[in-house]
Amino acid sequence: MPFLSDQALARLRNLEIAPDLSGTRYALREFIARGGMGAVYLAEDRKLSRRVAIKVLDAADPGGQRADRLEQEARILAELEHPGIVPVHDLGRLADGRVFYAMKFVEGARLDQFLAGLPSLPERLRLVLRICDAVAFAHSRGILHRDLKPANIMVGAFGEVLVMDWGLGKVLPRPSRQSPAGEAGPSGDVAPGDHSEDGLVVGTPGFMSPEQAAGSCSDLDERSDIFSLGRLLEFAVKFPVGGRSAGLPLSRPLRAICDKATKPDRALRYPAVRALSEDISRYLDGAPVSAHRENWGERFLRFYRRYQPAILLIAAYLLMRTLFVIYSRH
Amino acid sequence: MPSENSPIAGGNFPLTRWSVVAAVRSDDPAERVRALDRLCDAYWKPVYKYIRLKYAKPPDEAQDLAQGFFAEVLERDLLSRFDPAKSRLRTYMRLCADSFVLNEIKHAGRQKRGGDAVHLALDYSAAENELDKQTIDPATIASPEKFEEFFEKEWIRSLFSSAVEDLRQLCNTRQKEAAFALFESYDLAGNNVSYSQLAEARGISVSDVTNQLAWARREFRRFAQDRLRSICSTEEEFFREAKALFGGKF
Numbered sequence: 001m002p003f004l005s006d007q008a009l010a011r012l013r014n015l016e017i018a019p020d021l022s023g024t025r026y027a028l029r030e031f032i033a034r035g036g037m038g039a040v041y042l043a044e045d046r047k048l049s050r051r052v053a054i055k056v057l058d059a060a061d062p063g064g065q066r067a068d069r070l071e072q073e074a075r076i077l078a079e080l081e082h083p084g085i086v087p088v089h090d091l092g093r094l095a096d097g098r099v100f101y102a103m104k105f106v107e108g109a110r111l112d113q114f115l116a117g118l119p120s121l122p123e124r125l126r127l128v129l130r131i132c133d134a135v136a137f138a139h140s141r142g143i144l145h146r147d148l149k150p151a152n153i154m155v156g157a158f159g160e161v162l163v164m165d166w167g168l169g170k171v172l173p174r175p176s177r178q179s180p181a182g183e184a185g186p187s188g189d190v191a192p193g194d195h196s197e198d199g200l201v202v203g204t205p206g207f208m209s210p211e212q213a214a215g216s217c218s219d220l221d222e223r224s225d226i227f228s229l230g231r232l233l234e235f236a237v238k239f240p241v242g243g244r245s246a247g248l249p250l251s252r253p254l255r256a257i258c259d260k261a262t263k264p265d266r267a268l269r270y271p272a273v274r275a276l277s278e279d280i281s282r283y284l285d286g287a288p289v290s291a292h293r294e295n296w297g298e299r300f301l302r303f304y305r306r307y308q309p310a311i312l313l314i315a316a317y318l319l320m321r322t323l324f325v326i327y328s329r330h
Numbered sequence: 331m332p333s334e335n336s337p338i339a340g341g342n343f344p345l346t347r348w349s350v351v352a353a354v355r356s357d358d359p360a361e362r363v364r365a366l367d368r369l370c371d372a373y374w375k376p377v378y379k380y381i382r383l384k385y386a387k388p389p390d391e392a393q394d395l396a397q398g399f400f401a402e403v404l405e406r407d408l409l410s411r412f413d414p415a416k417s418r419l420r421t422y423m424r425l426c427a428d429s430f431v432l433n434e435i436k437h438a439g440r441q442k443r444g445g446d447a448v449h450l451a452l453d454y455s456a457a458e459n460e461l462d463k464q465t466i467d468p469a470t471i472a473s474p475e476k477f478e479e480f481f482e483k484e485w486i487r488s489l490f491s492s493a494v495e496d497l498r499q500l501c502n503t504r505q506k507e508a509a510f511a512l513f514e515s516y517d518l519a520g521n522n523v524s525y526s527q528l529a530e531a532r533g534i535s536v537s538d539v540t541n542q543l544a545w546a547r548r549e550f551r552r553f554a555q556d557r558l559r560s561i562c563s564t565e566e567e568f569f570r571e572a573k574a575l576f577g578g579k580f
Contacts (some may be wrong), residue, residue, distance in 0.1 A: 002494050004487055008518045012490050012554075013576060015517065015547045028539055030525070179501050 019056045019094050026054060026102065034058065035167060036222070037066045042105060052089060067099040069167065074101035076143055076169045084134025086154075086162050090269070106162055111232075113155035116242040124236045124248070125284055129277055130161040132229060136273035138163075139222045142172040146220070148228035149207040150235060170220060207231045210264050222322040223266040226276055230261025230269075253283050256292035351419065351563040354409045366404050371492060372561045373420070374400065376484035377427050378457050384477045385431055393454050399430045414563040418571065424481050486575065493553035494518065500549060508532070512539060513546035551576070 004012070019041065021028050025286070026043040032053065033040050039058040044051055054217075056072050077088035090102040108114070118124055131153060135145060145152075147168040156161045172318040209227035211220060237254060238247035250258070257279050263269045279289045286306030288294055294302065304311060353365030380395040381387055387395060403409065403426065412422050499511035512528060515521055523531075525539045532539075555572060562568040 001496075002491055002518065003518075004491055004494065004518065006483070007520050009483070009487055009490060011517050011520060013486075015551065020544075020548065027537075028540060028544065029537060132396070 019054070019058075019100065021054070021094065024092060024094065024100075026052065028054075031050075035165060037167065038070060043102070045102070051105045053105040053217065054102050055101055056094065057098045070099045072102065072171075073167045073169060076166045076171070077101075077103065079141055080138055080143065080166075082134055082137045084161055084163055085129055085138065085166075086164055104117045106154045106156055106266055107163070107245055108154050108156040108160075110164075111150040111155060111236070112239060114155040115236060115239040117183055119241045119248075121237065121248050125233075125280055127155070127161060128229075128236050129280055129284075131163060131232060132273050132277040132280070134163045135162070135229060136277065138169075139225065139273060143220065144170045144172065144220060145225050145228075146202055146208075146212065148202045148225060148232060150232070153232070172221065182280050209266065211266060221266075222272060223269045226270050226273060227262050227266070229273065229276060230258050233261065234258045252298070253289045253292045253294075257283065257289055260291040343513045350561050351409050351412060351414075354404070355407065358531070362404065366400065368560055370400055370555065372488055373423055373485070375457050375460070376420075376481050377423070378454065379460070379484050380424065380427060380477065380481045381431055383480065385430075385435070389454065389458055395431055395434060396454075398434065399427050402430055412563065414567050418567065419561060420482065420485050424478065430523070442578060444522055462514060487555055489555060489575075493550055496557075497546060497550045500553075501546070506542075508534075508543075509542040509546045512542050513550065517550075554571040 019039075020027065021043060025045055025047045027046055029042040029044055029051070030040055031039065035055075037057060038055045041054045041056065042051060043054045055066055055070070055073075059226060071091065074088050074091040077086065078091075081087065082222065086103050086106060088103045091099075093099055114125065114127075118127070121150055128325065131148075138145060143166075145163065145168070147165060148163070152165045154164055156162060207228045209220075209224040212224055217226070231253075234250065237250050240247045257276070259266070260279075261276055262269055270279070275290070279291055282289050287304060288299075288302070350365045350368050353361055354369065356362050356365065376398060379479055381395050381399075382389070382392045385392075385395075408426055412419065417425075417525075493521060497513070498510055501507055512532075516528060518524070525536050525543075529536045529539045554575070558575065559568045559572055566572055
């Protein structure tokens, strides 16, 4: 009988048990990552000859609640057809009874990895705007993400931004499930998950809102995701470019936007993601932002920066004109 | 559940939903001996090493005590007093071993067991070799809690070693020696190599390495669970133990 070292025992207790995909249209390729309740593998769709990512339930589930939650996650993704949200292709069960779903295999980098090679502030802000777009769309369908953080944002090879891992997604109660335009929300085929129980802390420290940290789940609304977006905005600006120790400076208007999005009292936050996006866009355009009241100096500086070429041209013209007048008098 | 071609399925001990605790109490003497075999298989090394370390007994004395302990388990029907609602079987076994050894020390002069006493053919030299390979610092294991941890770890080592042996036999039967070699190299030896390095060394694709390792790991897990189930008294205890053993991945 073999002697197993302590290290071997530890490895055997934590073995990655790859799923048996026989009986499905997928062939296993390799392990990608592990989340709270599922493991994600790269697989090949044999019928369509394309690569997909397969998320398989990989945790104890005696009551079947986790399986229900994974199914709910797949249904949430199916509802959220948006370029900024990873599309789901299939939902099923493996031969051993475990639930799995297949989704687009995203080739790219995690947000933090991508930011390390992105020194431009406007580019970083436009990236945050694309995240906001995806989240605003989900909100318009009555769904909260509840776990927005850099690890759940992927930037594809062509710069496309994808919001991943909707495993903690919460379906809002019906009255809120209306789009801003009054379009009816999705039909009630997505049941609220068991995460919606009060007392359960759902989210990631550093990015989750105070109300999430307090375990109050039943009355969460869009403003909890707005808090996380505020933290993401700050993260995106401050993340150091590769090789440097510090990121980009947070100007006062940007600081004010982050502060407003992450107010402990959610009544003081932006009421909707669109309001946050508009403030970021206004900042990008050199316009005043709603979160910050400028003094005269700041207003002048912003005005100067916004119209710098025209101001310099006019100044140069006036200077030339003055010099011409002085010269002609002499 | 053991697979159809499992070397232990259909062998001399029915595993499925079978409790060794119930079998040890059986009226059939042959069944009781088989049950004791399985119980010893899982516990003799932990018990022997535990006696060696905790009571600082030399090998020959520890061997006598371990033999005597398992004989006592059978003769005095100690398992009939085990209540799964109150404790885990391995905790009960450890406490019984403690009680037995302390009694033996108290009555040091009494006659040695012999005659009709059950004698188990156990490979104590293997256990001694294992103790030699382990780095055990007496200063760190001095407290009772540390001895409990030691017993628990040895119990897991014994269970997993048996499951690895089951896997090796299965691989031999099915001509899957290559899968076992991968499992041995990657998961047991822990050589710091990637799947692609393993694939290159063996002249196979990375997918083959992934699939063969996945198969070997699944079978190993199944054997470990089967063995665990057979030494648990109830399904609830089995689920509890399996969860403790494999964590969230069970």
